[in-house]
Amino acid sequence: xxxxxxxxxxxxxxxxxxxxxxxxxxxxxxxxxxxxxxxxxxxxxxxxxxxxxxxxxxxxxxxxxxxxxxxxxxxxxxxxxxxxxxxxxxxxxxxxxxxxxxxxxxxxxxxxxxxxxxxxxxxxxxxxxxxxxx
Amino acid sequence: xxxxxxxxxxxxxxxxxxxxxxxxxxxxxxxxxxxxxxxxxxxxxxxxxxxxxxxxxxxxxxxxxxxxxxxxxxxxxxxxxxxxxxxxxxxxxxxxxxxxxxxxxxxxxxxxxxxxxxxxxxxxxxxxxxxxxx
Amino acid sequence: xxxxxxxxxxxxxxxxxxxxxxxxxxxxxxxxxxxxxxxxxxxxxxxxxxxxxxxxxxxxxxxxxxxxxxxxxxxxxxxxxxxxxxxxxxxxxxxxxxxxxxxxxxxxxxxxxxxxxxxxxxxxxxxxxxxxxx
Amino acid sequence: xxxxxxxxxxxxxxxxxxxxxxxxxxxxxxxxxxxxxxxxxxxxxxxxxxxxxxxxxxxxxxxxxxxxxxxxxxxxxxxxxxxxxxxxxxxxxxxxxxxxxxxxxxxxxxxxxxxxxxxxxxxxxxxxxxxxxx
Numbered sequence: 098x099x100x101x102x103x104x105x106x107x108x109x110x111x112x113x114x115x116x117x118x119x120x121x122x123x124x125x126x127x128x129x130x131x132x133x134x135x136x137x138x139x140x141x142x143x144x145x146x147x148x149x150x151x152x153x154x155x156x157x158x159x160x161x162x163x164x165x166x167x168x169x170x171x172x173x174x175x176x177x178x179x180x181x182x183x184x185x186x187x188x189x190x191x192x193x194x195x196x197x198x199x200x201x202x203x204x205x206x207x208x209x210x211x212x213x214x215x216x217x218x219x220x221x222x223x224x225x226x227x228x229x230x231x
Numbered sequence: 232x233x234x235x236x237x238x239x240x241x242x243x244x245x246x247x248x249x250x251x252x253x254x255x256x257x258x259x260x261x262x263x264x265x266x267x268x269x270x271x272x273x274x275x276x277x278x279x280x281x282x283x284x285x286x287x288x289x290x291x292x293x294x295x296x297x298x299x300x301x302x303x304x305x306x307x308x309x310x311x312x313x314x315x316x317x318x319x320x321x322x323x324x325x326x327x328x329x330x331x332x333x334x335x336x337x338x339x340x341x342x343x344x345x346x347x348x349x350x351x352x353x354x355x356x357x358x359x360x361x362x363x364x365x
Numbered sequence: 366x367x368x369x370x371x372x373x374x375x376x377x378x379x380x381x382x383x384x385x386x387x388x389x390x391x392x393x394x395x396x397x398x399x400x401x402x403x404x405x406x407x408x409x410x411x412x413x414x415x416x417x418x419x420x421x422x423x424x425x426x427x428x429x430x431x432x433x434x435x436x437x438x439x440x441x442x443x444x445x446x447x448x449x450x451x452x453x454x455x456x457x458x459x460x461x462x463x464x465x466x467x468x469x470x471x472x473x474x475x476x477x478x479x480x481x482x483x484x485x486x487x488x489x490x491x492x493x494x495x496x497x498x499x
Numbered sequence: 500x501x502x503x504x505x506x507x508x509x510x511x512x513x514x515x516x517x518x519x520x521x522x523x524x525x526x527x528x529x530x531x532x533x534x535x536x537x538x539x540x541x542x543x544x545x546x547x548x549x550x551x552x553x554x555x556x557x558x559x560x561x562x563x564x565x566x567x568x569x570x571x572x573x574x575x576x577x578x579x580x581x582x583x584x585x586x587x588x589x590x591x592x593x594x595x596x597x598x599x600x601x602x603x604x605x606x607x608x609x610x611x612x613x614x615x616x617x618x619x620x621x622x623x624x625x626x627x628x629x630x631x632x633x
Contacts, residue, residue: 110535110545111390111528113383115436120379121289121340122259126513129256133512133571143512143571155255159293168383169535169545206255244401244411245394245522249515249570256513260379267378267437277378277437302517303401303411389557389608390531393524423523427561474523 099178099231102135105195108170118165124202125158128190131176132206135188139231141224151218153186153208160204164194171195178231184210184217186228233312233365236269239329242304252299258336259292262324265310266340269322273365275358285352287320287342294338298328305329312365318344318351320362367446367499370403373463376438386433392470393426396458399444400474403456407499409492419486421454421476428472432462439463446499452478452485454496501580501633504537507597510572520567526604527560530592533578534608537590541633543626553620555588555610562606566596573597580633586612586619588630 106127114120133143146152166172173193180187185207192202212218220228240261248254267277280286300306307327314321319341326336346352354362374395382388401411414420434440441461448455453475460470480486488496508529516522535545548554568574575595582589587609594604614620622630 107532107535109528110382110531111388114378115381115383115385116286116288117383118288121292122256122263122379125256125259126511129512130509133509152250154250154252154296154299156296157294158255158296159291161291162289165288241398241401243394244397244516245524247517248512249517249519251517254513260377263378264375267375384554384556386556389560390524390527393527397524420518422518422520422567423564425561425563426523427559429559430557433556 098180099228101175101177102131102138104131104134104174104176106130106172106174108166108168108172110168113168118167121160121162124160124192124204127172127174127192128176128188128204128206131174131190132188135176135178135231139227141227149221150213152211152213154211155206156185156209157207158204160202162202164199164201166194166201173198178228179205181220181225181228184219186210232314233362235309235311236265236272238265238268238308238310240264240306240308242300242302242306244302247302252301255294255296258294258326258338261306261308261326262310262322262338262340265308265324266322269310269312269365273361275361283355284347286345288345289340290319290343291341292338294336296336298333298335300328300335307332312362313339315354315359315362318353320344366448367496369443369445370399370406372399372402372442372444374398374440374442376434376436376440378436381436386435389428389430392428392460392472395440395442395460396444396456396472396474399442399458400456403444403446403499407495409495417489417492418481420479420481422479423474424453424477425475426472428470430470432467432469434462434469441466446496447473449488449493449496452487454478500582501630503577503579504533504540506533506536506576506578508532508574508576510568510570510574512570515570520569523562523564526562526594526606529574529576529594530578530590530606530608533576533592534590537578537580537633541629543629551623551626552615554613556613557608558587558611559609560606562604564604566601566603568596568603575600580630581607583622583627583630586621588612
C-alpha cells in the first residue's frame with residue numbers, strides 16, 4: 098500500500114450543478130487529477146507513459162458520497178496506490194472540503210495495463226517497484 | 232425490479248479524450264440522462280420532483296468498463312429501478328455501442344431521498360408505487 | 366449561405382451550474398453538436414473527414430447570450446454554413462428554448478482546414494461544393 | 500484598464516479531445532477560473548457577491564485560437580478588467596502554454612450586473628472603484 102499523495106484544488110463554477118453543489122461525475126475528474134499528481138510525484142509523469150508505449154485505461158470506477166461542496170470551496174484530494182497486480186493497478190481516493198476537512202467522498206479506480214495495441218501487458222519490474230513503493 | 236428503459240444518444244466530440252475514446256467520467260453523465268428519461272417515462276419528470284420538494288442526491292456511483300466508444304458512435308443507455316428502500320433508491324445502467332450492441336459499461340447509482348432541508352425523507356406511497364412498478 | 370439545419374436536445378443536469386441555468390461554455394458544445402449534425406445531413410459525417418485526412422480546428426468562437434435555459438428544458442440548435450473560404454469555413458448558430466422558441470444565443474465559429482500535419486489546406490472542390498450548397 | 504492577473508493550471512485529461520488537444524469550449528472554463536482569481540485578488544471573492552445580492556451573468560463570450568495545448572501541459576491564464584460600464588463589465592483574457600509562453604488564445608467576456616431578480620443593476624460605487632483600479 099502506497100502513501101497518500103495530496104492535491105489541492107478550488108471548485109470551479111463549471112463543476113457545480115443547479116442543486117448548488119459539485120456534480121457527482123466531477124469527483125472522477127478530481128480522482129484523475131490526484132492520480133496524475135501521484136504519478137508525477139514518483140517520477141512517472143504522463144509523458145513518460147507515452148514514451149514507454151503503456152496505457153492504463155480505467156476498468157472500474159467507484160465513489161461513495163458523504164457530503165457536498167460548493168463553488169469556490171477549497172478541496173483536498175488524497176490518492177494512493179492500493180495494490181499493483183500483474184497487469185492491473187488500483188488507486189484509492191479520499192476527497193475533503195477545507196479548512197474543516199469534512200470528508201466528501203471515498204472512492205477508487207482500477208486500471209488495466211495495456212500496450213499501444215490495447216492488449217494486456219505485464220508491468221515492467223522497475224515501474225512496478227516505483228508504484229509499489231509510492 | 233423495474234423494466235429497462237432505453238435512451239439513445241450520440242457521442243459528442245467534447246466527451247472524448249486524447250486516448251481517442253469517451254472519457255470515463257462521462258458515463259455517469261449518460262447514467263443521469265438515462266435516469267431522467269426513465270423518470271419522465273413513468274410520469275415523474277424532474278419538474279415534478281421540485282414541486283414535491285423532494286431531491287434524490289447520489290450517495291454511491293459505480294461503473295465497470297468493458298469496451299470503449301469513439302466520437303459520433305451511436306450509444307444505447309439502459310436504465311432500470313433495481314430497488315426502492317424506505318428513503319433510498321438504486322438505479323442500474325447498461326451502456327451499449329450500436330449497431331453491434333457491444334456492451335461498454337454496467338453500473339449503478341444509489342440515491343438518498345431528501346427534503347429541501349437535506350434531511351432524509353421516506354418515499355410518499357404513490358411515488359414509491361410508481362417507481363416499484365416502473 | 367447555406368440553409369439552417371435543426372438539432373433538438375434536452376438540457377442535461379451536468380450542463381447546469383449553481384445559478385440554476387446552463388453554464389455559458391456549454392453552448393459551444395451545442396454549437397458543435399449542431400455542426401456535426403449539419404455535416405452528417407449533407408453527406409460528410411465525421412468519419413469521412415478522417416478518411417480524407419482533413420481536420421477543421423476552431424480558430425474563433427463567439428456567443429451572445431440573450432436568455433437562459435434550465436435543467437430538462439427542450440432546446441433547438443440551428444446551424445448553417447455562413448461562408449466557405451479557400452481554406453476556412455464559418456458556421457453560424459442560433460439556440461432556442463422550446464416550446465416558446467425564446468432565443469437564448471446567437472453565435473458563430475470559424476475553422477481552418479488543415480491536413481494531418483496541421484498545415485493549412487485548400488478545400489477539395491467537391492467538399493466545397495457540398496458545403497456551399499448546404 | 501486593470502492590470503493582468505495571473506493564474507496557472509495544468510491541462511486535465513478530461514479537458515482534452517480525440518484530436519489530442521484541449522477542447523475549444525474548455526478555454527471559457529479557464530477564462531472563468533481567471534476571472535474568479537482576479538476577483539479574489541482584489542477583495543471581492545464569489546462569496547461576497549452572493550452577500551451583496553449581485554450576479555454577473557455572461558452576455559458575450561469570444562475566443563480566438565492561435566495554438567493548442569495537450570494533456571498535462573502547464574498553462575498560464577491572464578485576466579484583466581478591460582472596462583466597467585454603468586451596469587456591465589468586460590474582462591479580457593490571454594492564455595499561454597508554459598514554459599515557452601506560446602500564446603494559445605486571446606478572448607474576452609462581457610457581463611451584465613443584475614440583482615437577485617435578474618434585473619439590470621448599476622454598480623455600487625465602491626465595487627466599481629475596486630474593479631476599475633484592479
